[in-house]
Every structure is written in C-alpha cells, then in structure tokens.
Amino acid sequence: MYGKVHFAAVGNRKVNFAVLKTYEVFLTFTSPIAIVNLSTGEIETTTTPDELIRAYLGGRGLNMAYLRHYLRAHGDPRNVDPLGPENPLIIGAGMLTGTISPNAARFNVSARSPESGILGDANCGGFFAAAMRKAGFDRLVILGRAEKPSYLLIEDGKISILSADGLWGTKSPEAQEQLKARHGSGTVSAVIGPSGENQVRMAGIMTGQKNTAGRGGMGAVMGSKNLKAIVARGGTAIEVAQKETLRALRLKQQESLKNAKVVQVLGRVGTPLLYEVSNRLGAIRTRNSQDNFFEDSLNAEEVEKFSDKMLACTSCVVHCRHRNTLGGEGPEYSTLVMLGSNVGIAATDQVILLNNLVNDLGLDASSTGTIVAWAMELYQRGLIDDSLTGGPLNWGDYETVRSLIEDIAYRRGFGNILAESTQAARYFPPEARDYLIAVKNLPQSDPHDVRYFKGFALGIAVASRGADHLRNRPTLEVFKLPDEVRAGIYGRVNDPDATGYKDKGLIVAYGDDIYAVADCMGMCRFVTRGFNSPHLLGYQEFCDLISASTGYDYTPESLREVGRRTLDTERLINADFGLTRADDTLPKRYFDEPMPARKTKGHHIDREQFQMMLDEYYAERGWDADGRVPPAKQAEIDALAEKC
Amino acid sequence: MNVHIRLAEPFWRSVGLRDLDLTLEPASRVDDLLVALRERYPRLSLEFDHTPPHVFIGDEEAEADSILEDGARVHLVWPVAGG
Ligand code: SF4
Numbered sequence: 001m002y003g004k005v006h007f008a009a010v011g012n013r014k015v016n017f018a019v020l021k022t023y024e025v026f027l028t029f030t031s032p033i034a035i036v037n038l039s040t041g042e043i044e045t046t047t048t049p050d051e052l053i054r055a056y057l058g059g060r061g062l063n064m065a066y067l068r069h070y071l072r073a074h075g076d077p078r079n080v081d082p083l084g085p086e087n088p089l090i091i092g093a094g095m096l097t098g099t100i101s102p103n104a105a106r107f108n109v110s111a112r113s114p115e116s117g118i119l120g121d122a123n124c125g126g127f128f129a130a131a132m133r134k135a136g137f138d139r140l141v142i143l144g145r146a147e148k149p150s151y152l153l154i155e156d157g158k159i160s161i162l163s164a165d166g167l168w169g170t171k172s173p174e175a176q177e178q179l180k181a182r183h184g185s186g187t188v189s190a191v192i193g194p195s196g197e198n199q200v201r202m203a204g205i206m207t208g209q210k211n212t213a214g215r216g217g218m219g220a221v222m223g224s225k226n227l228k229a230i231v232a233r234g235g236t237a238i239e240v241a242q243k244e245t246l247r248a249l250r251l252k253q254q255e256s257l258k259n260a261k262v263v264q265v266l267g268r269v270g271t272p273l274l275y276e277v278s279n280r281l282g283a284i285r286t287r288n289s290q291d292n293f294f295e296d297s298l299n300a301e302e303v304e305k306f307s308d309k310m311l312a313c314t315s316c317v318v319h320c321r322h323r324n325t326l327g328g329e330g331p332e333y334s335t336l337v338m339l340g341s342n343v344g345i346a347a348t349d350q351v352i353l354l355n356n357l358v359n360d361l362g363l364d365a366s367s368t369g370t371i372v373a374w375a376m377e378l379y380q381r382g383l384i385d386d387s388l389t390g391g392p393l394n395w396g397d398y399e400t401v402r403s404l405i406e407d408i409a410y411r412r413g414f415g416n417i418l419a420e421s422t423q424a425a426r427y428f429p430p431e432a433r434d435y436l437i438a439v440k441n442l443p444q445s446d447p448h449d450v451r452y453f454k455g456f457a458l459g460i461a462v463a464s465r466g467a468d469h470l471r472n473r474p475t476l477e478v479f480k481l482p483d484e485v486r487a488g489i490y491g492r493v494n495d496p497d498a499t500g501y502k503d504k505g506l507i508v509a510y511g512d513d514i515y516a517v518a519d520c521m522g523m524c525r526f527v528t529r530g531f532n533s534p535h536l537l538g539y540q541e542f543c544d545l546i547s548a549s550t551g552y553d554y555t556p557e558s559l560r561e562v563g564r565r566t567l568d569t570e571r572l573i574n575a576d577f578g579l580t581r582a583d584d585t586l587p588k589r590y591f592d593e594p595m596p597a598r599k600t601k602g603h604h605i606d607r608e609q610f611q612m613m614l615d616e617y618y619a620e621r622g623w624d625a626d627g628r629v630p631p632a633k634q635a636e637i638d639a640l641a642e643k644c
Numbered sequence: 645m646n647v648h649i650r651l652a653e654p655f656w657r658s659v660g661l662r663d664l665d666l667t668l669e670p671a672s673r674v675d676d677l678l679v680a681l682r683e684r685y686p687r688l689s690l691e692f693d694h695t696p697p698h699v700f701i702g703d704e705e706a707e708a709d710s711i712l713e714d715g716a717r718v719h720l721v722w723p724v725a726g727g
Contacts, residue, residue, distance in 0.1 A: 097704055152719060261654070261694055262724065264654075265653065265654045265658040265722075266656070268657075269654075272724075273653050274724060275724075276652045276721065277652065277698075277721045277723075278725060280652070280719055280721050281725075282703070283725075298655050301653070341705070418716050448725065453725070456725075469726075473726065475681070475725055475726045478724060478725040479723050525726075531726055532724050532725075597703070598703045599704060601703075
C-alpha cells in the first residue's frame, strides 16, 4: 500500500516519489525512460508504469516488454528490417544496477537481431549502465536513423544528439578515449567499433576495453542507426529505499559470497579456470567440434602469465576479469576456446592478441570464432576453395585468422561474406549448414561441447536468443550433489545422471527463471545461485535486495514468476517471427556424430530422447506440446503491453 | 608403485606444484591416494574437504574404489563447468 506522492524535478522532467506508508521509506524506483527518435531528433522522456516494473523489474524483462510493443507497432514484426530505422534498439539497466547490491552492474541491449532474425538480446557489464542511471535514465528506446554519424550525450536527466565527426571509423578504445577528452574523465560510454559501423551481423556494443553486449549483432543495429556512441555523464547518486538495510545486506552477502570457493578462484584466475576441467573431460570445442580436446597451453596458469591485474565491474565482489599485458582485457574462457582451440591456435599470446583484436574492432568473440572455424572446416572439406576465400584457410594459422577477423570487421574480400555470420550460408553449398554450430541462426556462445551433459544440450536448444549458455545452463549437473540438496534447489527429486535425458526439462527451466530474474535485476551470473555453485545468491537474497533498494516486496515465488513471465514474453516475440517447436533443436553434428575422444567419447544426442526432453521442458514451462505460451498467459502479457 | 599426479586449478595452489609423484602400496585405490595426499599436504586436505576433486586416471573418470596401477597418471580436477 503506497501513500502520498511527491513530485521532484529530475533534469527536464518530473518524477514521482511515493512514500511507503508502513515503513516510511521512499519508493524511488520509477525507472525513467527516454524514447529517442534519431530520424526526427525528437526525445520523449517519461517513467515506467508501476505495473510494468512489478511485472518485469527492469533490465532484460522490461526490455522484452518494450521490444514486443515496438516490434508489434509496425504490424507484423516479420516486416521489421533488423538493419532498418524501424527496428527499436532498447538499452535497459537492471533494476538494481548502480546500487551497492553485489555485482549489480549489468544492462541489456535488445532489438530484432540482424544475425539470427529473431529476438536479439545481449547482456553486458562494466560501468556504463550505472553511469546511465546516474545521468538520469534507466532505459533508452532508440528509433529511426540519424542522417549523419551521431552520438547521444546523457547528462543530468537531459539527452543531446551530437555529431560523431572525428569519431566514426575509430576502434572501440579510441572512441571511448576521445569521448572522455570531449566530455570529461568521469564520462562512461558505450560505443561501436568499425564492425558495428559496417553493420557486421555479429558486431557488439563495447564499454571499457572488453565488456561487450555481444550477442545477436546489437552493434550492427546501432551502426545501422548511424549511432557511434552513447555517453553518460552525471553524478546523481541512485536513491534507494532503505539505505542502511541495503548496506547491511551488502556486507552480509559480500561476506558469504567471498566464502564461496568459486568466487575466490574466479577472483584469482578468472573464467580460464574452466578450460582445464572441460579439456580433461573432452568437452572443449576444437576445430569446429570435429575434435573435443586441445593443448594445455590455454590452461589458466598460462593465461595468468600475461595478466598483471584482475579488474571488476560496478559493485563487483568477484573481480573476474584479467588485464592482460598485451594491451587489452581478458581473455575469458569463451574467447580462449573460440579464438584458440576452435580455430586450432595453441599459442597463448596469439590467442590473447586475437581476443584484444575482436574487442578493439567491436566483434562478438563467440560468433566470430564459430563462424571462422565453420569456414575453415568448409575449406578443409573442399566445400569452398581459394576462388571464394582468396587463399588457404588452415587450422592454427594465426596470421590468416588475424587478417580474416580484420576483413570481417571492415567487410573486405571473403571477410565481407563471413560478416553475414550464419547468413553467409547462402554463399556456400547447401551441405555447409551441416557443419554450422548454431541454433536459431545464432552461433553457439560458449566453449562447451554439449553432447555429453544432456541438460547443457537442451539448454542451448531452447534458449530464447539462440545457442547460448547464459540463458539457462544447469551447471550444477557437474557436482555430485545429494538427492535432498538437488530437490531443495530444483523443487523435487530428480535424476542425478547428467549424461542421461531424464529430468533435464526441470533443471533447464530452473536456470531459465533464476538467470532471467538476475538479468532483470542487473546482477552478474557469477553471484547467481546455480551458476557454478549452489552457494550463491538465490531468490530470497534477491527479494531482500529488491526490497531494500526499491521498496518493492516480492516473495521467492512471486520473484520466480517474473522470470517465467520474461521467458513467456520472449517466447511470444519469437512466435511472432514464426518460430515453432522445430526451431528448438541442435546443430546436426551434435545429433549425428559421436564425440571422438576422452571420457565423453561416443556421446551424442539421440533424436528421440531429445524430443522427450523437449516435451518435459515445455510441460515445466507450462507451454503446450508445440511449445506455445497458453492463451491465458498471453492475455496477461498483452494486457501488460498496453502499459508500454 | 609410483603414481604421477597432476593437480588442476585451484588444488595445485595449496601445494605449489602442478605435478608430483607419489609412491603407494601395490593395488592401492583412489581413496588411498587421496588419504596419502591429505597427509602430506594439509592445505590440500582442506581444499578436498571443501570441494572433493573429480579424479581421472588417464582419460577415464575414477571412483573412490578404482584400483591404481604402477605408472598411473592421475588428474585431479575441480568439479565446475559453467561458461
Ligand atoms: S564477476 Fe566479472 S563479469 Fe561479473 S560483475 Fe564481476 S567483473 Fe563483472
């Protein structure tokens, strides 16, 4: 129950501050939003309706509500050209981003993906989203196309559209430096590199040296709008409902997180920790998944030799990111594999240099490594030759990979074809698709060959943005947890055999929901329960943080409902693009070719059993047998959409 | 008999060695090996208390009662597989 409403000027608009009667605390979370039309120069500022905030919190969830609304505003969303002015580009901070909540750093960027043609959504850390909120806005909806290269400056609740003269053509770090020089050292920017300017379908949006809103080509959408950067400047502290309670929660949760072994290890060596484990198992994507293990030269301690510091995002207690001595940040485990074993490169320094290169050019490392490896296998098999590629594509050839990545970013020669990502298939013979490691036309994000852990396979098959591990990966499958612990996490006793097919719908749906909630809140995966540890922050801890930060009260069940609603909304967006059960599938290789070596040898995905996993998953989600959201749920989401 | 052991992240940090050799009684099992390591390296023992390792002998994942052979190459890895 909310009491009297105050109005206070924030920048050039009014924002309502309601007082929660019972506790006499300020409910400050109104989630200011700006709708920027680059074609007309019009900027509308408003706040997010309370019903929408309650239903979706912020971040990914609210982005999805607005994305569906703006895509449908054009009639049939299938008519929206992903690189046309009609595609909305939505940048939304998590509900808690910029507060002192642990690891609350993140934002989502959403649009129709030019890479996959379906729902596009990328999540990113760093300092930008907190700065955007402090400058006055939680969410930007960017429409239209600027006549000339431009950038947005957000300061103190105001937005200006400025000329990007002198910025267009710069790589990501240089663009950010120039913007700091123009607007002051306190400025934080999200920018595109040359790949975004050239509308490469796997271009990301960069902030800092390495943080990338990488998935789905959101950088290409930004480039298509002639928008080089978004700059945030402003120092208004984010008001929270109960400052002291939040401070106490932060200290308590920080303490408990720091006791989690995975947090300690990530803080020391970062995600490269995972390489040796997966490699021992025989689950490392190698030479486009023709092989499943690789050299020890990409182990964490080899990477550590090139690291001089561990860095962190806003309010992070983990510090998982390397600053490398070769002029960049990273690499992550994903980059190590996608630009290492997957293209056959074993030299640690070369892989780190490639990592730095994709970051400078503003490319998504996951898609880039997958697409280059795909081309290499096509060349190996004689499905493409020098007449198309302009020269040999040999595994492990650093120089070729390096120049190919540059050619992709600048759309030169064969790089111009690969710049189309999965859509490059139209330039190749039909059987080329058999070797493409992608789902729903999105290249697989992560290094794990999913033929062994069947829950991992189901996860990338059903992930709403295409093949991606960060949507739902049931990583606890690796631990041999006792039945009662598993039942406590997932809600019922379930089959502990990670290589079997039973009960995988249950655990993937669990991951779907809690990771979606974390994305709505702006929290990092590395503090979210279920991602590499059962000891991280779960629904109750999330409820406590939301209450102290915003005054909104949830129970663990009502908070999980936010995750479910986000998943349903995403499913409805993809249904508008014509996706059906048939699209929840896997690369052909994962079905038809058994893994070649080590512990995982012989494992592949059985087609019939896979369908059984899908049935179970849809039942867990409350969808019908064709994977459709039931009419009552759709009606509820449609009613919420009216508020957008 | 001699067994070669490779310690993965983070286990090796508490020993300071990535690789080491141990002499065990013939027909020792994996749990005998873990006991021997615990006795020799108390800090590693604490790590094992916190997170029991996954044990590989060659390419095969081993159980506590798996028998070790002379010259076995054992890899102790942390159970983790996120992304
Ligand atoms: S754990 Fe890593 S990605 Fe997550 S907030 Fe911290 S530094 Fe950023």
